Amino acid sequence: xxxxxxxxxxxxxxxxxxxxxxxxxxxxxxxxxxxxxxxxxxxxxxxxxxxxxxxxxxxxxxxxxxxxxxxxxxxxxxxxxxxxxxxxxxxxxxxxxxxxxxxxxxxxxxxxxxxxxxxxxxxxxxxxxxxxxxxxxxxxxxxxxxxxxxxxxxxxxxxxxxxxxxxxxxxxxxxxxxxxxxxxxxxxxxxxxxxxxxxxxxxxxxxxxxxxxxxxxxxxxxxxxxxxxxxxxxxxxxxxxxxxxxxxxxxxxxxxxxxxxxxxxxxxxxxxxxxxxxxxxxxxxxxxxxxxxxxxxxxxxx
Numbered sequence: 001x002x003x004x005x006x007x008x009x010x011x012x013x014x015x016x017x018x019x020x021x022x023x024x025x026x027x028x029x030x031x032x033x034x035x036x037x038x039x040x041x042x043x044x045x046x047x048x049x050x051x052x053x054x055x056x057x058x059x060x061x062x063x064x065x066x067x068x069x070x071x072x073x074x075x076x077x078x079x080x081x082x083x084x085x086x087x088x089x090x091x092x093x094x095x096x097x098x099x100x101x102x103x104x105x106x107x108x109x110x111x112x113x114x115x116x117x118x119x120x121x122x123x124x125x126x127x128x129x130x131x132x133x134x135x136x137x138x139x140x141x142x143x144x145x146x147x148x149x150x151x152x153x154x155x156x157x158x159x160x161x162x163x164x165x166x167x168x169x170x171x172x173x174x175x176x177x178x179x180x181x182x183x184x185x186x187x188x189x190x191x192x193x194x195x196x197x198x199x200x201x202x203x204x205x206x207x208x209x210x211x212x213x214x215x216x217x218x219x220x221x222x223x224x225x226x227x228x229x230x231x232x233x234x235x236x237x238x239x240x241x242x243x244x245x246x247x248x249x250x251x252x253x254x255x256x257x258x259x260x261x262x263x264x265x266x267x268x269x270x271x272x273x274x275x276x277x278x279x280x281x282x283x284x285x286x287x288x289x290x291x292x293x294x295x296x297x298x299x300x301x302x
Contacts, residue, residue: 065136065139066132066136066146066147066148066149067103067147067148067163068148068149068150069148069149069150069161069163070150070152071150071152071154071159071161073100074098074114074150074161074163077098077099077100077112077114078096078097078098078114079098081094081096081114081116082096085097085098087113088113092115092117092118092124092127092234092236093115093116093117093118093124094115094116095113095114095115095116096113096114096116097111097112097113097114097166098111098112098113098114099111099112100112100163103147103148110165110166111166111168112147112163112164112165112166113163113164113165113166113167114161114162114163114164115131115161115162115163115164116159116160116161117160117161117162119156119157119158119159119160124160125158125160126236127236127237128149128151128160128162128236130235130236130237130238130239131146131162131234131235131236132146132149132162134212134235134238135235137208138203138204138207138208138212140199140200140203140207141199141229141231142196142197142199142200142203142229142230142231142232143200143203143204143231143232143233144164144165144167144223144231144232144233145164145165145231146162146163146164147163147164147165148162148163149161149162149163150163164233167223167224167225167231167233168225168226169223169224169225169226169228170223170224171219171220171221171222171223171224172193172219172220172222172223172224172230172285172289173218173219173220173222174220175224176219176288176289185289189228190289190290192228192229192230193222193224193228193230193289194285194286194289196229196230196231197217197222197230197232197285200230200231200232201214201217201232204232204238205241210240210241211240211241212235212238212239212240212241213238213239213240213241214232214235214237214238215237215238215239216234216236216237216238217232217285218284218285219285219288221233221234222285
């Protein structure tokens with residue numbers, strides 16, 4: 001079994017000969033090397049060795065806040081990834097509800113959401129790395145909290161998992177589609193969701209030493225906690241925006257076409273204006289909130 005750790009102790013940066021490979025942490029700073037894997041879209045090999053060596057890691061300061069979970073602990077927490085505990089599923093893999101001891105207070109138990117990423121090729125690995133990179137350094141009330149991560153070999157290959165806070169009131173999409181609830185969201189809650197998501201985006205664009213472009217802003221990626229606070233989630237497709245003096249960053253076009261800005265779809269360029277593109281997507285969601293409210297009122301009236 002191999003396990004990968006983001007370690008702050010430089011004495012542990014050497015590769016261990018038995019069970020674990022410890023990978024040196026690199027600091028995230030302005031410009032420079034931070035974007036290499038964060039913005040990477042290509043790879044030449046799919047071997048475990050290349051996956052290990054290509055891991056782009058976090059700043060030493062922030063990685064201390066993330067817990068490294070043994071795979072066995074996450075299997076126990078989710079009843080071996082039971083389908084009965086699955087709360088989400090997509091091309092990325094599945095999300096499972098679980099219970100663990102609180103990292104802050106072992107006497108308490110907390111609910112978690114465990115995302116098990118697909119093992120197909122390098123895409124699952126890239127999205128895993130990106131999520132850890134973004135949420136390992138980004139901390140805001142309107143971003144879902146990443147508690148920790150796991151990457152281990154088992155009999156089925158490398159398992160890449162992310163452990164988040166559990167956000168109980170599902171996604172905005174679930175509420176707009178009435179898949180799980182019949183009561184329409186009150187107008188005040190809809191306004192709160194719009195403001196919360198705007199705050200989360202503003203933090204990604206302006207609150208860090210570097211700019212993060214979400215690239216997949218949509219209603220299914222906005223989760224609602226027990227107090228109906230909105231939290232942006234699913235940063236696997238996020239990329240760093242261009243640095244000062246650089247006109248654009250070229251990437252493969254990804255995301256949900258219905259929400260993506262037309263200029264980005266046409267060129268694949270993340271320009272300095274990509275902040276506006278994320279805002280374009282957020283406006284699309286706000287319009288959906290408004291139109292859904294109007295439609296629901298019409299249905300009730302009829």
